[in-house]
Amino acid sequence: MNAPVNADEWAVWSTTARVVVTEPETLAAARVLVESMLSEIDLACSRFRPDSELMAAARSSGPVRVSPLLATLVEVALKAAEDSGGAVDPTVGSALCALGYDRDLSTVDVDGVTLAVTVSGWRSVKLTGNTLTVPKGVVLDLGATAKAFAADCCARLVADALDTGVLVSLGGDIATAGPAPANGWQILVQDRADDPSCVITMPADKAIATSSTRSRQWRRGDRLLHHILDPGTGQPAPGIWRCVTVVADHCADANTLTTAALVKGHDALALLRAHDVPARLVAADGSVRTLGGWP
Template identity: 45%
Template sequence: MSAQTTWIIWGLQAELTVEDDSALPAAKALVDSVLAKVELASSRFRPDSELMQLAHSGAQNTHVSPTLAALIDGALQAAKNSDGDIDPLLGADLVELGYDRDIDLLPQTTIKDVNITQRVLRPILWPQIELHGTQLTLPAGTFLDLGATAKAMAADWCAAEVAEELDTAVLVSLGGDIATAGTAQQPWQILVQDTDDALSQQISLHSGFSLATSSTQKRRWSHRGLQMHHILDPRFGLPAHPVHASITVAAPTCLEANTYSTAGIVRGTAALDWLESLELAARLVDLEGRVHATSRWPREATSHPKVSAHG
């Protein structure tokens, strides 16, 4: 019999489901431990995090923890796989846009306009990041932000550790980034839906696959009279022009799924053809609520939902 627990972390809803209900307390402890390590390594909102220490001191062949090194390596993989649509050096841009503390503490407004017309190209410096094992060199004056990838990697790590340590099939969801591990007796049942008023779809997610949803409708705040969202176009360091309300992608790892869902938001009108060319299963919802999908995305849902995939 499966068991589930939910809680709030990093301003997001987290969900943990294990197929062996007796494993739930130990699984939650393992997940908490992984998430604590990720936060201490990479949080932009903790002055004692490694990432914030690097923001103050820079990094020139600087030794970092294995956790932070792995998170940076994953971010660089995402940057390469997205042709730069994901950039781990957007920290200063996010601060400039007012995203300098936890999202729940930022000013909110009902204004929906994020269409910033004045856009100036910014330098693309992430290819200059050097990471050799745990030795890191950053371009001078740059500020890491791993928000686009660290959450997905954390979900992957949590699921893998629970399955390995406790020998149970497991699903971990961190704010719409879903990772699975172990061999479940039945496919996991997922309700794919971004906001409460958006069209939903129920799908089956087989063990060993992950799912990520990126949204322009959540994690918003007000800055200088404009409504911002957290997915930036690295060419300009500004919120990506909103073509899609959300994009959901399935892939073998949550890092891969999140890479392509986030990059799809940045690519806008080119996203569907790009995701199709990569032979990915993807569901795209435009700003009018219309659903588009690649040929590999399931057309029908089955059974009853157990976990919600919210961006």
């Protein structure tokens, strides 16, 4: 007799979605719930879809009434900006477009030129209730927070609806909810195949995020670029670290810290110590630093 299957995965958002449940009979329903939630979030805030609510709001002049979902996604992004001292800034979208990342990575124009764009700064975005005001010409990129927030939402949705323990992984963003397996959630921590790896045991209701300067790269002319931008320069953050991983109660919080650490470069260690979180950093030369009682 075959062992019950308790995991499923599929391609989404230029990465891989994976769902693992502790109750195998809930797997099919769990995937349906996760796919539905991801579709709603994509339609709300994708900057690669002209029909997304976010892009429609960007084309409007002045304040725009938005859905509760988009308002929440923008609120999460602005909170990340505030908590990170501006290192994680949703207004880098315009700079990403100028660098060529204005479409899915698989279709980026490698022969184009890169332009310098000043990042307007997250404080230029106003959100009052469900009313959003974005400065003219500014493209919001919620990628640094929306994917992690989606993992949090999907995990909680599945656990509550199906009475199962669940792990939801969206690329480097992993959230859990409900009871963990008997031996905890076993997580392989590794960004690229040539990076050093480790396996950690994570208890129930914890999350882990990894941000990388190597996983989302594209070539533009003679430049190799990556998607983690320094809001102060509008250019890719220096590659002091290959990747940073953080464990926290919520994936959105973990991802905020990992992204900010890559932007901060040499100051990443001080940032992570100040937040007292378990963290693992892989330097450009492949050496590993751990903080906060990792793992």
